[in-house]
Amino acid sequence: xxxxxxxxxxxxxxxxxxxxxxxVAELKAKHGITPGLAVVxxxxxxxxxxxxxxxxxxxxxxxxxxxxxxLPAEVSQDDLLAVVARLNADPKIHGVLVQFPVPDHxxxxxVVAALSPxxxxxxxxxxxxxxxxxxxxxxxxxxxxxxxxxxxxxxGDLTGKNAVVIGRSNLMGKPMAQMLLAADCTVTIAHSRSKxxxxxxxxxxxxxxxxxxxxxxxxxxxxxxxxxxxxxxxRYPARDPEAAAAGKTRLVGDVAFDEVRAVAGxxxxxxxxxxxMTIACLLANTVTAAKRLSGIA
Ligand code: NAP
Numbered sequence: 001x002x003x004x005x006x007x008x009x010x011x012x013x014x015x016x017x018x019x020x021x022x023x024v025a026e027l028k029a030k031h032g033i034t035p036g037l038a039v040v041x042x043x044x045x046x047x048x049x050x051x052x053x054x055x056x057x058x059x060x061x062x063x064x065x066x067x068x069x070x071l072p073a074e075v076s077q078d079d080l081l082a083v084v085a086r087l088n089a090d091p092k093i094h095g096v097l098v099q100f101p102v103p104d105h106x107x108x109x110x111v112v113a114a115l116s117p118x119x120x121x122x123x124x125x126x127x128x129x130x131x132x133x134x135x136x137x138x139x140x141x142x143x144x145x146x147x148x149x150x151x152x153x154x155x156g157d158l159t160g161k162n163a164v165v166i167g168r169s170n171l172m173g174k175p176m177a178q179m180l181l182a183a184d185c186t187v188t189i190a191h192s193r194s195k196x197x198x199x200x201x202x203x204x205x206x207x208x209x210x211x212x213x214x215x216x217x218x219x220x221x222x223x224x225x226x227x228x229x230x231x232x233x234x235r236y237p238a239r240d241p242e243a244a245a246a247g248k249t250r251l252v253g254d255v256a257f258d259e260v261r262a263v264a265g266x267x268x269x270x271x272x273x274x275x276x277m278t279i280a281c282l283l284a285n286t287v288t289a290a291k292r293l294s295g296i297a
Contacts, residue, residue, distance in 0.1 A: 036065035043073035095121035146277025
């Protein structure tokens with residue numbers, strides 16, 4: 001059976017991190033600047049703790065300055081916003097990220113609004129979203145940025161391609177669509193109210209699935225040869241009963257991988273596709289922010 005090319009996000013991300021480390025070393029040597037990333041974690045959500053630890057470790061591995069601020073789940077919104085304000089003003093810090101979700105008594109919108117747009121390395125502020133939509137230099141959300149890097153690598157010139165993005169969140173679907181539009185694709189955004197989703201997806205040369213519904217996208221939705229980027233993550237207990245009993249999970253994407261790979265020209269796996277790109281792009285955004293804040297770029 002024919003098999004689409006496997007897009008190895010893990011290898012691409014490792015290569016990107018190595019390039020970032022070289023750039024960081026140059027910034028230090030030529031300009032005396034060490035890019036710094038601060039990550040704020042509220043509470044003890046296990047998945048968030050893993051993400052935050054990985055971010056800190058990879059920031060240090062790239063030669064950058066890393067600060068992790070851990071706050072108790074009961075912290076007041078005012079106290080959290082005071083931490084954000086301190087980091088906004090700290091010259092050692094060029095990127096500030098508050099790990100979401102935050103507890104219910106804290107407004108995610110208020111937290112995003114408190115971030116300095118110049119240090120908003122997750123690209124979530126209205127300023128950065130507006131800059132992206134207006135074609136101005138912006139800090140853009142890390143996961144769609146990673147998807148774009150993979151797409152440009154595997155497809156090359158995206159001009160005129162029909163791209164369908166499934167999902168319209170501020171973090172993923174909308175910025176993804178803006179980036180594809182900026183690359184001269186013809187873009188359709190589909191969502192939970194879209195009619196005939198399979199028919200829409202069948203038109204696509206490029207499919208980006210960012211929904212969070214395991215194996216929703218089937219082989220007969222895919223135009224032969226299309227490039228499929230699977231962003232979705234659903235966690236299930238590990239297959240091995242002992243591992244499952246120990247709380248281990250496995251990740252499943254939005255795309256029915258085996259059957260879709262038989263039709264697609266190229267496809268990202270889950271895990272090992274888009275996921276590793278997110279932190280690498282966070283580091284890239286922090287370097288970009290450091291250069292802009294220092295007047296180098
Ligand atoms: P989200 O905010 O929950 O958005 C999901 C989107 O999917 C919404 O726009 C929703 O439409 C749409 N949707 C839901 N059911 C649908 C259906 N049956 N048909 C078509 N569209 C449907 O999630 P998100 O933050 O964008 O994340 C999406 C997925 O990507 C999640 O699984 C998340 O874990 C994953 N993710 C992965 C990474 C990574 O590093 N790999 C990073 C970010 C996110 P409506 O707007 O109409 O409700």
